Amino acid sequence: MTAHQHHDHHAHPHAASEDHDEVTEYHLLEQAIRELLIESGVLTAADIQRQIENQESRTPALGSRIVARAWSDAEFRRKLVESPTATVAALGIDMSNTPELRVLENTETLHHVVVCTLCSCYPRMILGVPPAWYKSREYRARVVHEPRAVLKEFGLGLPGNVEVRVVDSTADLRYLVLPMRPAGTESLGEEDLARLVGRDAMIGTGIARNPDA
């Protein structure tokens, strides 16, 4: 077999890295800790299962609902900014036992973008599991010192008169960006408005979608 044929034979170069059955040291470590916690009675297997299901049931749709309500109801918006945890509880979103939430209002002259430079803190209770890029070293390192370049790579070019405020969630708070309501959406109800609010708009790496887009 020639080298060339050999190469062709392995025509699926990504196959190995996509094999999720591969067991790494981290898998073994996680398994050992999990088994120890169960054996010593700290947690039950059912507790762990319930928590995984709880985490996976949370999606950015919860955040979109909050934003759509805030756009539609000025009183809700005021309360949301003032005491976020209690206010989202009124929408049936339970945030007890999770870090405190804060809401960052974007305006014509102020754009927030959220990062956790130290690890990967994220408002999971309303946005679900963070995207892989949010946890990447590249995003975490670059967005604090060249936010405009990073936002441009996300497709968001901001004019020079807009202050870009990077919010580093370094401690006990989690942040939700409240994007600006797009123009031409005056007649839309909350459900239609919520469809304009994607995950990135609530992290601040994007803005709300236009209704005709």
Add this chain to the structure above:
Amino acid sequence: MYAPGDRVRVDSRWQSGHCRTPYYLKGRVGVVVSAVGIYRNPERLAYHKPGLPPRRLYRVRFRQEDIWVNYTDGGFDTVEADLFEHWLLPVAEELTS
């Protein structure tokens, strides 16, 4: 204890182990935006210590130009972070001493 509007410098001391003060802010001067609350010290909680006494946590705002010498993207871009009181130094005292 700090109040909104106070200028503070982030302590640049080295501390090994778990630390919630990012390196890029060490030694930088910012302005306190708000007192966030009082929390058990995560630098101790990380090692199964009680984290007591609890520490005051502040939102501090920095001008990008004050963090990075070569920040050219926008004159009034900012960074905000939540920093514990034991990492903050009063700037006024520095100026008078």
